[in-house]
Amino acid sequence: MLLSPACGFVLFFLLNIVDSGRILSKINQRYRDLQARKHKEVFLTLLASKSKPLQHVTEGRVHQPLDHFNRQNVKTFTQRFFVNEAYWQRPDGPVFLFIGGEGPIYNFDVLAGHHVDMAKEHRALLLAVEHRFYGDSINPDGLKTENLEVGHVIV
Structure with a gap:
């Protein structure tokens, strides 16, 4: 046919x-x-x-609320970040935030790339934040579907 x-x-x-x-x-x-x-x-x-490019890079962690929409839920997760102060014009220079995509972040994420070139040009502090579900910033409850709640709606 x-x-x-x-x-x-x-x-x-x-x-x-x-x-x-x-x-x-x-x-x-x-x-x-x-x-x-x-x-x-x-x-x-x-x-x-x-x-010594790493002398200006520090790694840190901040405790974030697991659920930003429910004040009764006091659970947190640890979110990793890197800071590069090499180009920063203290104290009034701009702050550039590099948000990690779907993968872990590394210290070289604040040492090379277009965003780093822009930070040099504008004398900015450069921050890189790891995505909540990657690298060392994964929820303590894991990635099970029932734990991926946003507000009161299951994603």
Whole structure:
């Protein structure tokens, strides 16, 4: 049985969408790999120049409410962050916040990248905050569906 031209077009269109998704995913992964390599090279260059880039970077943790919408729930989780003060014009310089994406943060997240270049230019304090569900900032209750409550709605 032959497909009608309309069915053939729809099938062709769907196959292209699936293939495009795979291609975009590969491009995205390649871009992330190149960015990570570039950041590592910048970091190694800083180390080789004996500029001691890590002396201005501190790691910290802050206790955050597990549920910001329920004051009766006093449970907290520990959220990790890094601070780079190397470029900061104290005390009135701006503060730039780098919010970690879907993955853990590392100290080099405040040492290399476009946001670091902007912090240099504007003499800003640079903060990197780890996402709540990654790295060392995972909820103490884990990632079970029943623990991923936002307000009173289960996500």
